[in-house]
Amino acid sequence: MASCNSLFKEEPEKEPIARVGDSYLYKDDVANLIPQGLKGRDSAAFVVNYINNWASKELLLDKSKINIPEEQLQEFNRLVDNYRTDLYTRAYLEALVQQSSDTSVTKEELQGFYNNEKENFRLSEKLVQLRFVALPLQFLDKDIVETKLKSFKAEDKNYLDSIAVQFKKLHFNDSIWVSASRLIEEIPPLTSQNEEKYLKNSQFFELQDSIGVYLGRVSNVLDINDTAPLSYVTPDIKQIIINRRRLSQIKKIETEIIDEAIKKNEFEIYGKD
Template sequence: MFSLQKNYLYLLGVIIIAICSSCDSLFREAPEKNPLARVGDAYLYKEDVVSLIGDEMSAQDSALFVTNYINRWASKQLLLSKSKINLPEEKLAEFDRLVSDYRMDLYTRAYIEALVLQSQDTAVTREELKGYYEKEKENFKLNEKLVQLRFVGLPLQFLDKDAVVAKLKNWKEEDKEYMDSIAVQFKKIHFNDSIWVGASRVMEEIPPLTPLNEEQYLKKSQFFELQDSLEVYLGKVTNVLQINDTAPFEYVIPEIKQLIVNKRRLDYARRLETEIIDEAIKKNEFEVYGKNE
């Protein structure tokens, strides 16, 4: 019996030595990393830095970048070591919990967002948009003046300005057709006076309009003629909404659509979290202990 046990131990030793030799051989064959710097037990390797060097960098720029990166890395490592020595244990434990929680939040949020984007339909019907608008209309207040207008920018040497002025003022079907027919002669045009446009956007397109004079020119039924060193601007304002007025439906459609889609995503994420917990409970993968203790 003793002899068999001795032989068994001998064979076991041979096997262990063979395994270790094999492992040693494997370790020797594995490519070694190239360290660039060391602080205590922490190493910075070439592989950690090389991906950060842009192809457009010269050799001199690359060398300077690597040197600066190594110094910053070393400074952080040294400060980290000092902090672990000098900060109270309870503070270190608190930071470790915060880091762990943040890491978990990053993973879970990214996963949930990926599932939401994969499965969520972002199509929103006009009926949904209109229903949301009517329900929440009082929450859609303007934070800038809106105007409906038509205008053109004419070259300074334009010969038939009076005809354009008359057409812009009358704006009957034949006037629109005439303006369309000569539109290639204009430097700027905006004929769709059913669209609401922010006053700031209008001032971008018509530089002589400024916050100092927009009250004079951007008012309902106002026709204006302004000029700078480049163009003559002719415009007819058809309607105006002031700050704190209720925003028109068409103007806030993009905002409403985003609100609806965001609500869908939030609802889906909440439902997903509930379903995951329910499934884990059914599979006995999740238990809560001591609830009744």
Template sequence: MYSHQKRTIYLLFVVGLMAFTSCEGLFREKTEKEPIARVGEAFLYKEDLVPFLPDDMSAQDSILFVTNYINNWASKQLLLSKSKINLPEEKLAEFDRLVSDYRADLYTRAYVEALVFKGQDTAISNFQLREFYEQEKENFRLSEKLVQLRFIGLPLQFLDKDNVVDKMKNWSEDDRIYLDSVAIQFKKIHFNDSIWVNTSRVMEEIPPLTPLNEEDYLKKSQFFEIQDSLEVYLGQVTDVLEINDIAPFDYVAPDIRQLILNRRRMDYIRNLETDIIDEAIKKNEFEVYGKDN
């Protein structure tokens, strides 16, 4: 809802552009629209503008907004009018056809998406994901190197680095519990070495690693220590998959899920289109003339 002040200023601004509703008009069943601007036979109504006027706008900004809106509207209407006079008829016909097609696409797309959202089965079991993966495994070749690793970022002046290095290498349950207990002293930490991460992501987290040196550090069973001007990074690589290796299931499972959903969606839409045509034919709402002639 607009504030009383904003509404008052707004009405004062447009008072010269529209007529106030008469006393007699207050008792009409249907209130006439209130025009605030006209270009030829086209009218801009108060109801057209109000939804675009932000509620939190100051009174002065509201006046400026209304002025700019009306001027922009008038400019478009005038250009549209001149274009209809000066453009060739075939070009106008082409544009009208494009506008009609675009309008139809908007309506049908929104309707189909609503039906898909309501009717499509989105439940996918792990068995279905696995089955798809096994059938399409050759299509899941890696385009980027993947690694499994754990790493820590330490302040440059960290005093107990050697102890942390030992525990990162040994990685017993006690070692992990200890490192978790002092993790507040670390700048970065990643202990989940069972997940696959692409090398570009690792380089984002460990800036001293670059495409020029990553082959030296990101090797299977490799422990590395590397630093920049801010931190010392300690890392233990547990496994590596190279470019063109088959991607692990866990890494591509989200993509597989989306692929299955997309296929279901396309199947649903194809069946929907077929059903709509069949129903229209049965109801004699759709007919192709001259088909059997």
């Protein structure tokens, strides 16, 4: 017949490695924190350091509970409880929203939002549509590239594409809006002091520094306080729409949870007329 000990096995007690007052630090807790690869003296040093840090915090915590005024302790406990509640509820809501989240935004939604919020999309810096190339200083056919870049018919683009490996940089898509600050990064001789001279509608520019020659053909410019084009702010609008959708979903979940709790008699407010 089996003994009582074999029938009713008790869970093995955790092995403590340090104590401060009534608080214990257990071997298993520290073992899981030791970085992989630490062995021998390094591992032991890590454990000793962790124990000392733990003890220091526990001792300071005990002292604080004795020396901090009671009303302040109550306020701290309230803040801790609120923080814990926020962590749990936020994680739960995020999980629910992820399950039903829709990150697709139609062109109609983008256009509608843009039309209604145009005043909020004023530019804080100049935008430019252009095409440009950066050539090595020793490049021989600069004049041909300049002519092709200005004309930019289908055959011109084909020619430039065919020799593109010889360029240090290139940007041929002049339907894309680029900020002046980005261009200043890409074209070192272009600066905030001289951009007004070179970044103008229908302007062709040639700039040079110690490492190359930069040829550019500006097709369009939008200045500070102009309304940003939809194509430029589309990523921002999309994110705003998704965020609003998410907040709406969270509000809906919170409302449904309360309604369900009321129906199940799990939630009621006392003293209502």
